[in-house]
Amino acid sequence: MILRDLLETELSIIQAPMAGVQGSALAVAVSNAGGLGSLPCAMLSMEQLRDELIAIKTQTNRPYNVNFFCHDVPEISHKAEMIWRNALMPFYKAHGVDPNTISAVTRVPFNSDAVDILEEFKPPVVSFHFGLPSDELLARVKAFGAKVISSATTLEEALWLEECGADVIIAQGLEAGGHRGMFLSRDLNSQLGTFALLPQIVREVNIPVVAAGGIADAKGVEAAMALGASGVQVGTAYLLCCEALTSQVHRAALTSSRAKHTALTNIFTGRPARAIINFAMKELGPIHYGIPEFPLAASAISPLRTLLEARGSGDFSPLWSGQNTTGCKTIPAAELTHELAAGL
Amino acid sequence: MILRDLLETELSIIQAPMAGVQGSALAVAVSNAGGLGSLPCAMLSMEQLRDELIAIKTQTNRPYNVNFFCHDVPEISHKAEMIWRNALMPFYKAHGVDPNTISAVTRVPFNSDAVDILEEFKPPVVSFHFGLPSDELLARVKAFGAKVISSATTLEEALWLEECGADVIIAQGLEAGGHRGMFLSRDLNSQLGTFALLPQIVREVNIPVVAAGGIADAKGVEAAMALGASGVQVGTAYLLCCEALTSQVHRAALTSSRAKHTALTNIFTGRPARAIINFAMKELGPIHYGIPEFPLAASAISPLRTLLEARGSGDFSPLWSGQNTTGCKTIPAAELTHELAAGL
Numbered sequence: 001m002i003l004r005d006l007l008e009t010e011l012s013i014i015q016a017p018m019a020g021v022q023g024s025a026l027a028v029a030v031s032n033a034g035g036l037g038s039l040p041c042a043m044l045s046m047e048q049l050r051d052e053l054i055a056i057k058t059q060t061n062r063p064y065n066v067n068f069f070c071h072d073v074p075e076i077s078h079k080a081e082m083i084w085r086n087a088l089m090p091f092y093k094a095h096g097v098d099p100n101t102i103s104a105v106t107r108v109p110f111n112s113d114a115v116d117i118l119e120e121f122k123p124p125v126v127s128f129h130f131g132l133p134s135d136e137l138l139a140r141v142k143a144f145g146a147k148v149i150s151s152a153t154t155l156e157e158a159l160w161l162e163e164c165g166a167d168v169i170i171a172q173g174l175e176a177g178g179h180r181g182m183f184l185s186r187d188l189n190s191q192l193g194t195f196a197l198l199p200q201i202v203r204e205v206n207i208p209v210v211a212a213g214g215i216a217d218a219k220g221v222e223a224a225m226a227l228g229a230s231g232v233q234v235g236t237a238y239l240l241c242c243e244a245l246t247s248q249v250h251r252a253a254l255t256s257s258r259a260k261h262t263a264l265t266n267i268f269t270g271r272p273a274r275a276i277i278n279f280a281m282k283e284l285g286p287i288h289y290g291i292p293e294f295p296l297a298a299s300a301i302s303p304l305r306t307l308l309e310a311r312g313s314g315d316f317s318p319l320w321s322g323q324n325t326t327g328c329k330t331i332p333a334a335e336l337t338h339e340l341a342a343g344l
Numbered sequence: 345m346i347l348r349d350l351l352e353t354e355l356s357i358i359q360a361p362m363a364g365v366q367g368s369a370l371a372v373a374v375s376n377a378g379g380l381g382s383l384p385c386a387m388l389s390m391e392q393l394r395d396e397l398i399a400i401k402t403q404t405n406r407p408y409n410v411n412f413f414c415h416d417v418p419e420i421s422h423k424a425e426m427i428w429r430n431a432l433m434p435f436y437k438a439h440g441v442d443p444n445t446i447s448a449v450t451r452v453p454f455n456s457d458a459v460d461i462l463e464e465f466k467p468p469v470v471s472f473h474f475g476l477p478s479d480e481l482l483a484r485v486k487a488f489g490a491k492v493i494s495s496a497t498t499l500e501e502a503l504w505l506e507e508c509g510a511d512v513i514i515a516q517g518l519e520a521g522g523h524r525g526m527f528l529s530r531d532l533n534s535q536l537g538t539f540a541l542l543p544q545i546v547r548e549v550n551i552p553v554v555a556a557g558g559i560a561d562a563k564g565v566e567a568a569m570a571l572g573a574s575g576v577q578v579g580t581a582y583l584l585c586c587e588a589l590t591s592q593v594h595r596a597a598l599t600s601s602r603a604k605h606t607a608l609t610n611i612f613t614g615r616p617a618r619a620i621i622n623f624a625m626k627e628l629g630p631i632h633y634g635i636p637e638f639p640l641a642a643s644a645i646s647p648l649r650t651l652l653e654a655r656g657s658g659d660f661s662p663l664w665s666g667q668n669t670t671g672c673k674t675i676p677a678a679e680l681t682h683e684l685a686a687g688l
Contacts, residue, residue, distance in 0.1 A: 154604075155604055173537055173539060174518075174537055175536065175537040175539050175540040189605075189606075189607035189608070189621070189630060190605065192519065192667045192668075193517055193518055193519040193537030193538055193539060193557065193558055193667060194537055194538075194539040194558075195517060195519050195537060195538040195539055195557060195558030195559065195564065195567070195568075195667075195668065196519040196557075196558035196666065196667035196668035197667075199560065199561075199563065199564065199668065199670060200604070200668060200670055203670065213537065213539060213540075214537055214538075214539030214540035215539065216543065217543075219543065219570055219571055219572060220539065220543065220571065222567075222570040223539070223566075223567035223568070223570040223571045224539075224567070226563055226566040226567040226570055226687075227563055227564065227567045228563060260498075260499055260544070261533075261534065262533075263533035264533070277533075286533060322540065323536045323537060323540035323541075324536075324539065324540035324543065324544060326543060326544055326547065343570075
C-alpha cells in the first residue's frame with residue numbers, strides 16, 4: 001500500500017504535530033501544499049479543538065491529521081509534587097514566584113468528548129502519541145473513516161501498534177524533537193537512532209512506515225526513502241516557518257549555535273522529550289528523578305517559564321528541537337514542503 | 345577529493361576496526377575485496393603488531409588501515425578500584441574468583457614504539473579513536489605517507505580533527521557498536537544519531553566524511569551517501585563473517601533476539617561503548633559511576649568474563665554491537681563487502 005494512496009495526499013510528507021508551537025495555520029499550509037498537515041490537539045480545550053477544526057475545514061479541502069496524546073492520567077503524588085517544588089524553590093525565590101499561586105497545567109488524554117467533536121468533522125487522519133487509545137475510542141475513530149497513525153520508538157512498539165490496529169507507523173528515531181512516543185518501555189537505553197530503527201521496523205511490519213528523526217531537507221528525505229520508508233514526518237524544520245507559532249525565545253535558540261546541543265529531558269512535563277539545552281535543563285536535569293508523572297510536572301515549572309519569557313528569556317522554556325536544525329528556514333511552510341518533496 | 349582516490353581503494357567502504365573480535369584475516373579479506381580492511385591494534389603487543397602487519401603484507405597488496413586508541417593514560421585511583429571491586433564482590437564470591445589474582449588488562453595508547461614498527465611497514469592508512477595522538481607522533485605517521493583518519497561524535501570534534509590534521513573524518517552516529525570515539529566531551533547527551541550527525545559534519549568540513557552507525561546493508565549505504573557521506577564504515581555487519589574472531593557467546597547473542605537491545609555501557613573498560621545488554625550490564629550498569637578510568641576498569645571484571653566464557657556464558661562479556669544487527673551474515677567478508685558496495 002502506497003502511503004499517499006492510503007492518506008490520499010499528493011506527497012508522502014507529514015508535518016509533525018507540535019503542541020504549543022503551532023495550530024491550524026501551519027497544518028493548512030502544509031495540506032494545501034500537498035503534504036499532510038497536522039493539528040496538535042494535546043493542549044487544546046474542546047472549544048479550541050472545535051474552532052481549529054472549523055479553521056482547517058474552511059481553508060483546505062485536502063487531507064489533514066489531528067493528533068492526540070493517549071497517556072494514562074496519573075494519580076497525583078504529593079511526595080513527587082514536594083520533590084519537584086523543593087527543587088524549584090531556589091528559582092521561585094530568585095524570581096519572586098509564590099508557590100501557592102501555581103495552577104494546574106492540564107493535558108487531557110484523548111477521550112469521548114474529543115471523539116464527539118471529531119465525529120462531526122470526520123478528519124481523514126487521526127494520529128496518536130504514547131500508543132493508542134482504548135479499543136472503544138479507537139473503534140469510534142475508525143467508524144467515521146479516519147486512518148490511524150501512531151509512533152513507535154522500538155520494534156516491539158511497532159509490532160504492538162500493527163496488531164492493535166494502526167494503519168501507519170511513524171518510526172521515531174531518537175534524533176527527533178519533542179516528546180518521545182515511547183509507551184512500552186521507560187528505559188531511554190531502548191531508544192534507537194533513525195538509521196537503526198527504521199529498517200528494522202520496515203522489515204517486520206506489513207503496513208507503511210514513516211521515518212521521523214533527523215530529517216531536515218531533501219537529502220534526508222532521500223536517505224529515509226532509501227532505508228525503506230514509505231514517507232517522512234518532519235517537525236523541527238517547520239519551526240521557523242511563518243505559519244508556526246514558535247515563540248521568539250524559541251526561534252532565537254533554534255537559529256543560534258545552542259541548537260547543536262539538545263538532550264532528552266523530563267523536567268518540562270514529566271516525560272522525556274528532546275529540547276535545546278537551556279538553564280533549567282542544566283540546573284535541574286536533563287532527567288530529574290522523582291518528579292510528578294506526565295503531564296503533572298508541567299504545573300510547577302510553568303510559572304517560571306511564563307515569568308521569564310515575559311522578560312525575553314527562554315531559561316525555563318521547553319525549547320523543543322530535534323538533533324538536526326540545519327533545515328530550519330524562515331520561509332512559508334508550502335515552500336519548505338516543496339523543498340522536502342524533492343527528495344521523494 | 346573522492347575518498348577512494350585518497351585511500352586508493354576500489355570501494356568507499358571501510359571495515360571498522362574491532363579490537364578483540366578480529367585480526368589481520370578480516371582486514372585482508374576486506375582489502376582484497378576492494379574495501380579498506382582495518383587491523384585493530386589497541387590490544388596488541390608490539391610483537392603481535394609486527395606479526396599481524398607481516399600477515400597483512402604477505403596476503404594483500406591493496407591498501408589497509410591500522411587502528412590505534414590514543415587515550416591519555418590515567419593515574420591509578422585506589423578509591424575507584426575499591427568502588428569497582430566492591431561492586432563486583434558478590435559475583436567474585438558467587439563464582440569463586442580470588443580478587444588477589446586480578447591482573448592488569450592493558451590497552452597501551454599509540455606511542456613511539458608503535459610508530460617505530462609502522463615506519464618499517466608504512467601502512468597506507470592509520471586511524472585513531474579518541475582524537476589524535478601528539479603532534480610529534482602524528483608528524484611521524486604523516487612522514488611515512490599514511491593518510492590519517494579519526495572519529496568524530498559531534499560537530500565540535502569534527503572541526504577539531506580537521507584543524508589538527510586528519511585527512512578523513514568518520515562521523516560516528518550513536519547507533520554504532522563498540523567504543524564511542526568521543527574525546528571533547530564526556531556527556532552522553534552530546535551524542536547524535538547518524539541521521540543528524542552526518543549532514544551537519546558534511547556541511548561544515550572540507551575533507552571527506554565517512555558515515556558510521558546503523559549501516560547494515562546496501563540500502564544503509566545508499567542512505568548514507570544520500571546524506572552526503574563520501575563513504576561508509578561498517579562494523580557490526582562483519583561480526584559473523586568467517587574471518588572474524590568473534591567468540592561463540594558473542595555470535596550467539598548477535599543472532600538472538602537479544603541483539604535488539606543494546607546500550608552504552610562503561611563497565612567493561614571505563615569508557616562508554618555500545619554492547620548487547622547482558623547480565624553484567626543489567627546488574628552493574630549500563631553506566632556505573634566512580635569506576636576506574638579507561639582502560640583500567642577492564643582489569644577487575646575480566647576474570648569473571650574469562651571464567652564464564654569458559655562455561656559458555658556471555659554474562660560478563662562485552663558483546664559489542666551496534667543498534668542494527670540486521671546485516672549480520674555468516675558469509676565470507678568479501679561477499680559482504682560486495683553486497684554493501686551495491687549501495688554506493
